[in-house]
Amino acid sequence: MLKVALIGYGYWGPNVAKQLYKNKNYIFDIICDLKENRLEKAKELYANSLKYTTNYLSVIKDPEIDLIALAVETRNHYKLAKEALLAGKNIYVEKPFTDDVKQAEELKKIALEKGLYIHVDHIMVYHPAIKKIKEIMSSGDLGDVLYFSCYRQNLGNVKNDVNAMWDLSVHDLSIIDYLTDGENVKYVKAVGEKAYSTKESITFLSVQYETFIANMTANWISPIKERKIIIAGTRKMLVYDDVDVINKLIIYDKGFDKMPIKDMEYDEFVVKSRIGDAVIPKLEQEDALYNSLDHIRKCIEEKRESQTNADAAIRVIRILELANQDIGEGGMKFQLRN
Numbered sequence: 504m505l506k507v508a509l510i511g512y513g514y515w516g517p518n519v520a521k522q523l524y525k526n527k528n529y530i531f532d533i534i535c536d537l538k539e540n541r542l543e544k545a546k547e548l549y550a551n552s553l554k555y556t557t558n559y560l561s562v563i564k565d566p567e568i569d570l571i572a573l574a575v576e577t578r579n580h581y582k583l584a585k586e587a588l589l590a591g592k593n594i595y596v597e598k599p600f601t602d603d604v605k606q607a608e609e610l611k612k613i614a615l616e617k618g619l620y621i622h623v624d625h626i627m628v629y630h631p632a633i634k635k636i637k638e639i640m641s642s643g644d645l646g647d648v649l650y651f652s653c654y655r656q657n658l659g660n661v662k663n664d665v666n667a668m669w670d671l672s673v674h675d676l677s678i679i680d681y682l683t684d685g686e687n688v689k690y691v692k693a694v695g696e697k698a699y700s701t702k703e704s705i706t707f708l709s710v711q712y713e714t715f716i717a718n719m720t721a722n723w724i725s726p727i728k729e730r731k732i733i734i735a736g737t738r739k740m741l742v743y744d745d746v747d748v749i750n751k752l753i754i755y756d757k758g759f760d761k762m763p764i765k766d767m768e769y770d771e772f773v774v775k776s777r778i779g780d781a782v783i784p785k786l787e788q789e790d791a792l793y794n795s796l797d798h799i800r801k802c803i804e805e806k807r808e809s810q811t812n813a814d815a816a817i818r819v820i821r822i823l824e825l826a827n828q829d830i831g832e833g834g835m836k837f838q839l840r841n
């Protein structure tokens with residue numbers, strides 16, 4: 504059985520620990536955090552069933568550990584992931600993989616050379632609603648995708664090591680990447696505003712993919728909580744609302760039909776709107792984080808790549824890196840007429 508250690512027990516680490524503890528196909532061995540007070544919190548829950556340390560190097564160098572799960576701040580991902588890989592460990596890294604594409608590529612190269620596995624927790628890829636949407640899209644039910652419109656906003660969790668887009672839109676980018684089998688990107692545009700942080704707390708990111716467009720709002724300064732994705736296809740449309748506890752996913756038989764105009768000499772048509780049924784598909788009661796952690800366990804045991812390996816993660820952070828540049832450069836100057 505795989506032996507796993509968790510490094511980072513801040514805000515998100517406890518969730519990772521909970522799912523690791525629940526998974527009886529892992530030997531969950533040790534929790535590490537630099538802060539003693541965080542370890543005290545962990546001990547209240549897991550007492551003597553786990554080991555605890557503030558020394559991450561002792562964890563990385565422990566010959567018995569097969570997999571290191573990293574739930575440290577994004578700015579520390581690269582350093583710890585590199586040390587773990589060089590010590591011969593498979594790694595599970597929280598999203599976003601790193602804050603720099605070159606560093607991510609270096610980690611991928613080390614893993615390849617050493618025959619190790621990298622799994623990035625693009626958690627939504629392992630969510631039952633997203634798995635259902637993948638099924639629906641693969642069946643052709645939506646038709647050709649026209650656009651994705653994504654909203655992630657709430658009041659809080661303002662970060663200083665990454666901006667809102669790297670923190671939140673990373674979920675939407677990973678969802679789109681998964682649902683469209685890594686569709687190519689043509690253009691990236693973004694604007695952002697800094698408030699209450701040295702990084703942008705509000706970002707609007709637009710991506711022109713090869714065959715559709717996507718727009719993503721990421722906002723830490725919103726009066727309401729929103730986690731919503733609208734996907735419009737040429738046949739049907741759907742709304743995935745993660746905040747709605749009852750109707751999380753609704754598929755609408757709505758759209759436009761092209762009707763040929765009778766007795767016209769040329770191939771002319773009118774566009775007529777179509778409003779049919781709305782369907783609420785049944786979703787599996789699964790925990791996405793549990794699934795994500797279990798996925799990398801199976802991948803290591805069966806010696807196969809994770810669905811969200813370094814390649815998938817690099818495709819996502821490449822878009823974020825380009826978007827950061829666009830925010831920095833400020834886009835096209837708007838000329839006021841005199």
Ligand SMILES: NC(=O)c1ccc[n+]([C@@H]2O[C@H](COP(=O)([O-])OP(=O)(O)OC[C@H]3O[C@@H](n4cnc5c(N)ncnc54)[C@H](O)[C@@H]3O)[C@@H](O)[C@H]2O)c1
Binds near residue numbers: 516
């Ligand atoms: N998958 C998700 O939905 C999701 C949600 C929230 C956060 N995250 C990700 O989880 C990661 C952690 O975010 P957070 O909000 O929990 O951060 P946080 O700052 O609350 O916690 C990070 C913890 O890591 C510890 N740490 C840092 N360096 C360490 C080291 N060398 N050795 C031991 N401990 C160390 C810190 O002491 C701290 O307790 C981020 O990458 C974030 O993007 C993912």
